[in-house]
Every structure is written in structure tokens, then in C-alpha cells.
Amino acid sequence: MVKRYTKTTVGAHYGTGDWLLQRLTAVVMAAYTILVLVGIVMHRSLGGYAGWKAAFSTTWLRVATMLFVASLLYHAWVGMRDILMDYIKPTAVRLTAEFAVAFVLLFYLVWTASILWGLPSNAVIGGR
């Protein structure tokens, strides 16, 4: 098996762990997508605000959505880093962009948790 977390910076197998996790997170997201689609088709509507709120007050949908978003964020990190590595050659610019992506993704993680677990999120943005 590949030595994944050694400090190799060049050469074979660098990034294999990311490669594998990108695929695992993809499977998690695909499963969630299918579940949600089946749920919507079965209910034939979102049920208005009451139904929408009721759906997201169930623990399983909160946990599933959190897992989906967490997977998405890691997946997006790998994908965006791939894109940045391909197109941005100056190291300083690329690292800055990667830092920005990572920061934003961490922000989304916290944001999602606060949306799903109903901290007084209306006060943050957009609420009326």
C-alpha cells in the first residue's frame, strides 16, 4: 500500500490520499443526491415552509446534509487545488489562492453547521 502521509513533496504517490478521498466523498455526495431526489419525488413537493422546516428538523436529514456538505468541501478543496495547480504557475499567487479557497471552505463548514443546528442564524445575514 502507498505510504500516504510521509513528507514527500515530489515523486510518485504524492496526493494519493487526496485522490482516494476525493472519490470517497464523491460516493457520499452521490448517495445523498439520490436519497434527496427520491425523497422529493415521493413527497411530490417541498411542503411549503412548514414541510421544509420539518424535513430539516429531523436528525437524519441534518446529519446526512452535514455529511454531504463536509464531503463536498473536501472534494471541492481537492478539485480547486488541482485547477489552481494547473493554471496558476507563480507559487506565491497559487498559495494565496489555495489559502483563500481553504479559508472559504472552512467558513462554509461552520456556516452549514449553524444553519442546520439552528443557532440564532437569522442575525448573521439575510434574515428578516
Added chain:
Amino acid sequence: MSAAPKTRPKYYDLNLAHLPPPGLVSIFHRVSGALLFFPALPIALYILHVTLGSQEGYDRWAAFLARPAVKLIVILAAWGYAHHFFAGIRYLLLDLHIGIEKAPARASAVAVLVLGFLAALALAVCIW
């Protein structure tokens, strides 16, 4: 690391119409992935935040999403998501060495392009 690299001629054929189907799937997978990261992801989180936050927020977004121009954007976003979904499944299968011969790889690429379009079309029919 030894000799200085020779300068090689570069010919970039940037005309997408010259790409075979697997190439189209690939570049659309990348473009859709980047667009899903930004702007789709923050917009989706924002909508979730506001619609779960209050009845008024829900009603505001329900009305906004009922506009034809907005529906069009939603359908385009769904197309990007669907393409990324189906292309991703194709890559997972290719990783497992399923369908890696030239003919089936081309056929699956065409299938991905068609399925992504059909998924967007199905959504369009449902919400229009």
C-alpha cells in the same frame, strides 16, 4: 533535474468542437466543478440559510425562484450538477477499469453528455 529542458513547440487546439466526447466530458466536468464551487455553493447555502430561517425568507425565495429568468439559472445550475454527477460516476467506473477500452469509453462519454442534458430537461419540465 539535469539538463535544461528543451523548448518544445506548443500547439493548443482550443476549439471544443474538435474534442472527442471524452474530452468534452472532461472539460465540462472541470468547468462545472469550478462553477459549483463558485458561485453555486455559496448561493445554495445562502438559500438554505434564508429559507430555513423564517417564513418571510422562505416566501421571498419561493417568489424569486418562480421568475422565469431565475428558473432558467436554476436549470443551468442543475445541468452543471447533473453533468458533474454523471461524469463523476463515469470516472469512478474508469478508475475501477470498467469501460476503459476506446469504444466503450466513447460510448459512456456520450451517455454522460446525454444524461446530463436529460436531467436538466426533466427538471425544466417539472418546474416550468
